[in-house]
Amino acid sequence: MEFVTYETEGQVGIITINRPKALNALNSAVLNDLNAVIDGVDTNEVRCLILTGAGEKSFVAGADIGEMSTLTKEEGEAFGKKGNDIFRKLETLPIPVIAAVNGFALGGGCEISMSCDIRICSDNAVFGQPEVGLGITPGFGGTQRLARLVGPGMAKQMIYTARNIKADEALRIGLVNAVYPQTELMDAAKKMAAGIAKNAPIAVRNCKKAINEGLDLDMDKAIELEEKLFGDCFESYDQQEGMKAFLEKRKVEAFLNK
Ligand code: CAA
Numbered sequence: 001m002e003f004v005t006y007e008t009e010g011q012v013g014i015i016t017i018n019r020p021k022a023l024n025a026l027n028s029a030v031l032n033d034l035n036a037v038i039d040g041v042d043t044n045e046v047r048c049l050i051l052t053g054a055g056e057k058s059f060v061a062g063a064d065i066g067e068m069s070t071l072t073k074e075e076g077e078a079f080g081k082k083g084n085d086i087f088r089k090l091e092t093l094p095i096p097v098i099a100a101v102n103g104f105a106l107g108g109g110c111e112i113s114m115s116c117d118i119r120i121c122s123d124n125a126v127f128g129q130p131e132v133g134l135g136i137t138p139g140f141g142g143t144q145r146l147a148r149l150v151g152p153g154m155a156k157q158m159i160y161t162a163r164n165i166k167a168d169e170a171l172r173i174g175l176v177n178a179v180y181p182q183t184e185l186m187d188a189a190k191k192m193a194a195g196i197a198k199n200a201p202i203a204v205r206n207c208k209k210a211i212n213e214g215l216d217l218d219m220d221k222a223i224e225l226e227e228k229l230f231g232d233c234f235e236s237y238d239q240q241e242g243m244k245a246f247l248e249k250r251k252v253e254a255f256l257n258k
Helices: 028-040 073-091 108-114 142-150 152-161 167-172 182-197 201-214 219-233 237-247
Strands: 004-009 012-017 048-053 058-060 097-101 104-106 118-122 126-128 178-180
Touching: 004 028, 012 028, 012 182, 028 073, 048 058, 048 108, 048 182, 058 097, 058 108, 073 108, 097 108, 097 182, 104 108, 108 126, 108 142, 118 167, 118 182, 126 167, 142 152, 167 178, 178 182, 201 219, 201 237
Parallel strands: 012 048, 048 097, 058 104, 097 118, 104 126, 118 178
Antiparallel strands: 004 012
8 A cells, every 4th residue: 555554563453644745644545545454454363453644743634635625515525425434434443443643633633533442642743623724624523523522612612713732732631541752652552552452352342332332322222232242242252261260360361352
């Protein structure tokens, strides 16, 4: 792939958006590569993904403004759908995805980070939804995911003012879980991913499903969903091994994803 690279380290997969000359801005070619890379992830072997950007300056500086500048209404809507479909695919992957935000996360960059399960960032990271300053709305899920993550009041302030925020403010409002020095970010992401990957994969997947799908349901239905996914773990090798190891006062030998 020209614009997106993929590598695995053990049971962790690392996706890197790689268009540093344009600060990893998302044009159609980058989005096509990203879509193909996501399709190629073996979610039976890989237990956690990390998404990051190439270079030290930018995670993703947004959708490509040059490409968008001449779009018609219909083409604009189709471009929004293209990004949304891919980001939704990322969000609904059965395995967790950690966004390691290594710099600018603006517009589509903030939006793709919000499609991930967990966000951590470097101390030079900048988040924002600058779209109204360009005469458009956020178009890759920003109006929906930002409001769900930081609450409608703060999301509206960020989106209406188009004001960017630095890493410390992103941490304060709950947009990211932790901030690291730039040189330590990837190690921290890998450590977190390895910590997730060593846990029982069926249980981790079911947790992701329960949280993501449960948030869209009323509490009675959400609790029912949790019960089903809780029950689904039983009789698995990993549940039996996990509980046996506890009762025998030993460490789990290995979770086998079965
Ligand atoms: N689209 C296209 N090209 C971009 C880009 C973008 N979103 N962001 C940066 N680039 C390009 C610049 O045009 C420049 O290219 P050239 O060297 O060929 O001129 C290169 O990346 C480096 O950028 P700058 O020279 O501007 O770097 P800087 O350090 O001075 O500024 C920045 C960095 C503040 C991030 C600035 O580049 C910037 O404001 N970028 C645009 C951010 C933005 O508005 N993003 C939202 C896009 S809209 C969107 O994403 C809609 C949606 O929801 C789907």
